[in-house]
Amino acid sequence: MSIITRAALLKAPYDIDLVERELVCGEDEVIVKNHLIGICGSDKSFYRGQMPPKTAEFRQDPKFPFYLGHESGGVIVEVGSKVIDYKVGDKVIAFGWNNNYADYFLSKTWQLQPVPEGMDMDLASLGEPIACGMYSGMNSGVQMGDVVVVMGGGFAGQIIAQCAKKKGASTVVVADVLDGKLELAKKLGADVTVNLKKQDAMEVVMGLTDGLGADVVVEAAGSESSFNMASEIIKHNGKFVFYSWVTQPITLNISRWHDDGIEFVNTCLVHHSWRERYVWTPATLKPVVKGLVDIKSLITNEFKLSDIKAAFELADKDDTAIKIVLRP
Ligand SMILES: [Zn+2]
8 A cells, every 4th residue: 555645855955845755665664644743953954955974874865855854753554564563553753764754754663663651742753852862861971969061052952951950960051152042941940051152161161160170061062163162161081972963074172082081972872773772762751751851842833844945944044943843
């Protein structure tokens, strides 16, 4: 059987449109009816024409025209003859680039994750970015009493900052260039915020730590200046936590990485193999299902799928939009 769907095609930079596609379910595949779809920072990079190198996550080469989208969730409506781990009616979270800006998407089962019992479907549809942020926050190595700096107040940064607080950090600092994101961070529990355009992060962090530097710095902004600032404000033997996906070459001053014995933690959940992800995702979503981390406040804008052009225009122009979602 096959299903006709509307699906987003990124024809060229800044040129996205819905096209009609026929999905044919392979024997080891399933078709999922979407509940909600999120725009990821990496989708924005694609939209702006910054294509990353091809990775195992993609079904297609990262070049134009590109069938875009990877953050969504929904209900399985069809399963292939060889699929044994899912059945029609199962609620699933997408973990793969399967052209998810669509009414329906086709997926291999290893690119899915069951929705935890009791999880709101709006949140489950953002299960991939939530799990990624939570994984980073839960594995950042934050100890009770730490001063933690989160570089970047986007979707992941806001989640990571909340996790740091819940894990017992004495002071959580969120640094960004936008006041709107910093105000939200404050509302969600950050102790101190730094607007990198107006304030000197070095001065703020040294002031908070008797000149020692932060115990943990999480890089969740993904820019050259952010990586360099993170390398400066971290204490001797501090923990540098990677989160961002930087797809373009950048120039770093890394003398301190050696000289100050900086410890590195790579917290990219989906890139530790799907088997590890299968184990970790339920644990990362548990605190969310229990309401310990506020995600709803991070959903700033909603569009109908048919308004995908407007949604991407907003994503491109308005950096204060944290998570933009599309409803089929
Ligand atoms: Zn993403």
